[in-house]
Amino acid sequence: MTSGGGKYRFKDDQETPDTHVVTYEFGDKAITWEGRSCNNNPLEGAERGFIIYGDKGTLVNGGGDDYKIFDLDNQLVREMKSDVKPDPTNPVTANGNLDLFHFDNFIKSVKGEASVNSPMNEAHKSVLLCHLANISQRTGTALHCNPSNGLIKDNQEAMALWRRTYENDWEPSV
Numbered sequence: 239m240t241s242g243g244g245k246y247r248f249k250d251d252q253e254t255p256d257t258h259v260v261t262y263e264f265g266d267k268a269i270t271w272e273g274r275s276c277n278n279n280p281l282e283g284a285e286r287g288f289i290i291y292g293d294k295g296t297l298v299n300g301g302g303d304d305y306k307i308f309d310l311d312n313q314l315v316r317e318m319k320s321d322v323k324p325d326p327t328n329p330v331t332a333n334g335n336l337d338l339f340h341f342d343n344f345i346k347s348v349k350g351e352a353s354v355n356s357p358m359n360e361a362h363k364s365v366l367l368c369h370l371a372n373i374s375q376r377t378g379t380a381l382h383c384n385p386s387n388g389l390i391k392d393n394q395e396a397m398a399l400w401r402r403t404y405e406n407d408w409e410p411s412v
Contacts (some may be wrong), residue, residue, distance in 0.1 A: 239263065239367075239381050241374035247276035253372075260371040266389045271371070 243258035251297070258273035282289050287301035295315065299305045303320035346352035373396050374381045382391045390396045
């Protein structure tokens with residue numbers, strides 16, 4: 239995978255690039271992801287969210303719970319509408335109220351009042367590519383991962399960012 243971009247617009251202490259293009263390769267498949275928090279010009283009518291261009295059509299999510307699916311002739315195949323309206327000016331989340339459900343579930347789970355809606359190994363899968371993109375961006379290197387265990391291969395600088403250092407008495411124990 240490769241990553242390019244940087245912090246070009248916002249002069250703040252955020253470490254995530256405001257302009258970011260990442261390409262992931264999976265054998266004969268690829269994903270290109272573009273982050274452009276530096277500019278909220280709508281793309282395909284969406285100011286936030288994501289767009290997936292596939293070999294059978296396109297899925298456009300505007301940042302809330304809504305989406306549209308188009309076939310290869312750009313004809314609308316399916317549409318889901320939601321009352322959740324994304325806020326493209328919010329730098330933390332596109333639609334604050336959905337995140338509150340996740341935070342509330344996490345806190346209740348820590349307190350033993352609920353079971354987690356997303357087990358840690360599933361949550362890890364959902365953010366893995368994001369973490370790898372940021373590591374590639376920070377090191378300025380392409381990353382190659384071992385497909386059997388997901389670990390970064392042959393890049394000590396990147397592996398150092400993959401590990402964490404714990405404060406005294408906070409090391410995990412099994």
